[in-house]
Amino acid sequence: MTTHKHLGVQLYSVRDDLAPAQLDGTLERLAAMGFTHIEPYRLLENTAALRAAMDATGLVATSAHARLTEANRDEHLEAAASLGIDTVIVPWVEPESIADAAGVEALARSLNELSSYSRARGIRIGYHNHDFEFSRQIDGSSAWELLVSLLDPAVILELDTYWASVGGGDVFEILPRLRERIRFLHVKNEPPDVDDPAPLGADITGRMPEILDLASPFVELPVVEIVVDDGDVFPVLERNARWFLEQVTA
Numbered sequence: 001m002t003t004h005k006h007l008g009v010q011l012y013s014v015r016d017d018l019a020p021a022q023l024d025g026t027l028e029r030l031a032a033m034g035f036t037h038i039e040p041y042r043l044l045e046n047t048a049a050l051r052a053a054m055d056a057t058g059l060v061a062t063s064a065h066a067r068l069t070e071a072n073r074d075e076h077l078e079a080a081a082s083l084g085i086d087t088v089i090v091p092w093v094e095p096e097s098i099a100d101a102a103g104v105e106a107l108a109r110s111l112n113e114l115s116s117y118s119r120a121r122g123i124r125i126g127y128h129n130h131d132f133e134f135s136r137q138i139d140g141s142s143a144w145e146l147l148v149s150l151l152d153p154a155v156i157l158e159l160d161t162y163w164a165s166v167g168g169g170d171v172f173e174i175l176p177r178l179r180e181r182i183r184f185l186h187v188k189n190e191p192p193d194v195d196d197p198a199p200l201g202a203d204i205t206g207r208m209p210e211i212l213d214l215a216s217p218f219v220e221l222p223v224v225e226i227v228v229d230d231g232d233v234f235p236v237l238e239r240n241a242r243w244f245l246e247q248v249t250a
Helices: 011-017 020-033 047-057 073-082 101-119 143-150 161-167 171-177 208-215 234-246
Strands: 008-010 037-039 063-065 087-090 124-128 156-160 182-187 221-224
Touching: 008 011, 011 020, 011 234, 020 047, 020 234, 037 063, 037 221, 047 073, 073 087, 073 101, 087 101, 087 156, 087 182, 101 124, 101 143, 124 182, 156 161, 156 171, 161 171, 161 182, 171 208, 182 208, 221 234
Parallel strands: 008 037, 008 221, 063 087, 087 124, 124 156, 156 182, 182 221
Antiparallel strands: none
């Protein structure tokens, strides 16, 4: 099996350890685990300190999360550029805002306009799914499928494999079909927690090697995201970093 030698981590995973006094140490721990990339999610907070910590640890960022449909786009694009980021991904919209076709069409227009605006600044725009885009049905199709059909191909997709499965998506069908659109992949290799929702789509439990095989020819970067509400997230991140990096073969 061959996949990326580069591995990213979404900084939301360590959201409680990103205060200025903790930032250097947190990034050092992530780099020591073998992560090569970070995916920031609050571009306007401690931007200069984050840049310095990246330089000190050798970690790089090519993608970031920012709710550009609601925020000051110029400030976020400037911060992204200062961090070396060339793809800014909209990670969330209010579920009720895409409750019908009109809402999905409005989101597509907004993302397409953002893409045109940011492209002149050398930055791509992307969209990251959760479960509700897949579970919401509009005229016999999911809101996610409708959105993708309306997006300019320049708007890339970051497929969150867990949330797509929970919402009803078939990751194993989506990846090959949208190989020209999906550029980032959110992943984790963890057994489901007791309170995890049951997948409405294809169950990906234990099938991450298959996903990596499908995605590795075209995905630019797999990004680990682990959400731990109670307890220490670092051992979980270390376990995942080790597992994903072990998938690389010569």
